[in-house]
Amino acid sequence: MNGSREAELREAGLRVTAGRIAVLDALGSMPHADADAIFRTVAPGLENTSIQSVHNILADLSAAGLVRRIEPAGSSARYERRVGDNHHHVVCTNCGAVADVDCVHGAAPCLSPSADAGYRIQTAEVTFWGLCPACQAATG
Amino acid sequence: MNGSREAELREAGLRVTAGRIAVLDALGSMPHADADAIFRTVAPGLENTSIQSVHNILADLSAAGLVRRIEPAGSSARYERRVGDNHHHVVCTNCGAVADVDCVHGAAPCLSPSADAGYRIQTAEVTFWGLCPACQAATG
DNA sequence: GCAGTTGTTTTGAATCATTCAAAACAAGGC
């Protein structure tokens, strides 16, 4: 629904532009894509656009809370539309593929450290590392 | 003990060099330092060295399991000497300071995802985000 | 329906951490 994406942008106080719709659209069909993948998906449909614009749009959408940015060690930033819940990720140690994992416990911050070193904890981010199905098949 | 660091290097099958000793030394007194901080600490004591050499040394030490590399979102790679146990980290959302947190549960992988998306899970990495004591004092 | 304001995109350049590669060098085995 194009309309729902428009509404989302408006509610977030952002102007509705073709680029933003296209990026939200692309993220709908390819969760955990990086800026470059999104750019390649979106570019054919937009006359003049650039990887910089995509970065810009992604930064705006992240700041507005419409997309979530994750940065697994060793790969560039990934973006996803699933926001608001406190879910986590599994990253393939071989190919870098990312998949969602539901929160281990119930609500955020979902885990409490045994000793917080004096920090005022806000959230807990869990990243699982393992072999994705495809790489299991390939490497045994 | 200089000797223990030498022994560590030898046991790992690495040659003992001034640079490696210096980097291990620096990491002993500044856990969670990034490559640049280590370079600045180490440079005065070594005639000709460069940030590239430090990167090189850190890569070797990480591969040998003598140091652990962590990459919190939004900052450059940090290194620490505490290896072998499965501990986690708290990162300050304001200044990026990192502190250790003991493993939430007992042994690695320390957590199991509710659904593993077909991945063969190897480890779980937990990053807590919050305000460090200094930033709490500064920003209230 | 149109004009103005202001947020957004474009374009181009710059930054930063990190990696790569070849030549100079030095640690440790003999």
Place this chain on the structure above:
DNA sequence: GCCTTGTTTTGAATGATTCAAAACAACTGC
């Protein structure tokens, strides 16, 4: 003490991301 081979040096390259100014277009109000 010499040789082999791993390590450091030096210099350049990469790639993701950010910055900045000018061109542009979405929405507001008329």
